Amino acid sequence: MKILIADSMHPSIFGMFTDAGWSYDYFPSYRREDILRELRNYEGLVIRSKTAVDAEILSEASMLRFIARAGAGLDLIDLEMTKKMGIEVFHAGEGNRDAVAEQALGMLLALFNNIVKADGEVRQGIWDREGNRGVELMGKTVGLIGYGNNGGATARRMSGFGCRVLAYDKYRDHYGDEFAEEVPLKEITAQADILSLHIPLTAETRNLVNEAFIESFEKPFYLLNLSRGETVSLASLVKGLESGKIKGACLDVLENEKLGKLSFAQQEAFDYLRASNKVVLTPHIGGWTHESYVRINEVLVAQIKGWLTRLEYGV
Ligand SMILES: NC(=O)C1=CN([C@@H]2O[C@H](COP(=O)(O)OP(=O)(O)OC[C@H]3O[C@@H](n4cnc5c(N)ncnc54)[C@H](OP(=O)(O)O)[C@@H]3O)[C@@H](O)[C@H]2O)C=CC1
Numbered sequence: 001m002k003i004l005i006a007d008s009m010h011p012s013i014f015g016m017f018t019d020a021g022w023s024y025d026y027f028p029s030y031r032r033e034d035i036l037r038e039l040r041n042y043e044g045l046v047i048r049s050k051t052a053v054d055a056e057i058l059s060e061a062s063m064l065r066f067i068a069r070a071g072a073g074l075d076l077i078d079l080e081m082t083k084k085m086g087i088e089v090f091h092a093g094e095g096n097r098d099a100v101a102e103q104a105l106g107m108l109l110a111l112f113n114n115i116v117k118a119d120g121e122v123r124q125g126i127w128d129r130e131g132n133r134g135v136e137l138m139g140k141t142v143g144l145i146g147y148g149n150n151g152g153a154t155a156r157r158m159s160g161f162g163c164r165v166l167a168y169d170k171y172r173d174h175y176g177d178e179f180a181e182e183v184p185l186k187e188i189t190a191q192a193d194i195l196s197l198h199i200p201l202t203a204e205t206r207n208l209v210n211e212a213f214i215e216s217f218e219k220p221f222y223l224l225n226l227s228r229g230e231t232v233s234l235a236s237l238v239k240g241l242e243s244g245k246i247k248g249a250c251l252d253v254l255e256n257e258k259l260g261k262l263s264f265a266q267q268e269a270f271d272y273l274r275a276s277n278k279v280v281l282t283p284h285i286g287g288w289t290h291e292s293y294v295r296i297n298e299v300l301v302a303q304i305k306g307w308l309t310r311l312e313y314g315v
């Protein structure tokens with residue numbers, strides 16, 4: 001089996017592929033046009049987030065049997081088309097869920113305890129204790145939307161901090177566990193002090209957090225987004241922060257990432273966010289730890305092996 005690795009990966013993948021008897025070409029700097037030109041020669045494609053695997057790319061995938069995404073989200077892959085073409089798609093959500101959950105906790109604790117602001121002040125010689133009085137996580141109600149890998153890992157940690165955790169997942173049944181109560185969405189909007197998004201980006205979740213949704217919350221709340229930026233309308237978030245309905249936000253992802261590509265309206269919203277002490281921002285690093293970098297490879301290789309075994313035994 002010949003595999004094209006078209007994005008940078010932790011080098012542990014090379015030994016894993018060789019041990020499995022798979023041959024590969026590693027071209028981490030391949031751009032879209034290179035993939036378009038070469039893909040017809042490969043049975044497997046490994047990508048991270050550089051290239052969208054859309055209809056045009058797939059039209060060159062005459063030999064392709066699988067795509068392995070070195071991460072959780074599959075929003076860059078045309079899943080309808082891969083299904084039609086019988087191409088397997090693997091992801092490594094189990095590989096970075098703990099990283100995402102720890103980052104969610106870290107961002108929230110930073111926000112609640114004014115860590116970024118206070119750190120900046122002390123560095124400038126300002127010793128302000130009253131202006132940096134914190135908020136505790138203990139006893140807060142957290143609402144999670146999406147209860148898969150990241151939602152589950154986040155619930156485990158939030159409950160350990162003394163929070164009551166409510167979880168809503170539109171596509172799972174009977175998912176409540178010792179860390180989170182399974183609830184309808186309206187229970188989250190009625191009770192949550194903190195909302196944390198752990199959903200994929202789909203037509204349904206794009207702009208899920210808009211003005212009407214924010215207004216549907218009964219209490220002012222804090223927002224965490226470590227899913228995809230496009231699930232939250234930045235303009236609505238800014239309105240919510242201005243009105244006080246949103247008390248603060250932790251954003252690892254933005255509506256239009258990489259900052260350079262922002263439209264005028266997005267730039268205006270982003271300028272508000274970056275000037276606000278009620279907001280903690282990180283550059284999409286939630287799933288991006290040294291440990292997850294390796295674990296993602298292990299998860300993908302296990303999935304590919306499992307699939308090959310199933311094919312071999314016809315199950
Ligand atoms: N910031 C970062 O670095 C990272 C971000 N992510 C993002 O987080 C997302 C979630 O990851 P992960 O937890 O691993 O994914 P999972 O698929 O394990 O969990 C997501 C859950 O949300 C459910 N869901 C889908 N649509 C809705 C909806 N409209 N309302 C409520 N629930 C819904 C899914 O159902 P179903 O399975 O049926 O779709 C699934 O049960 C990824 O898709 C990715 O975009 C992931 C890793 C790192």
Ligand SMILES: O=C(O)C(=O)CO
Binds near residue numbers: 049071073287288
């Ligand atoms: O795993 C994901 O989907 C991420 O966003 C990190 O690449």
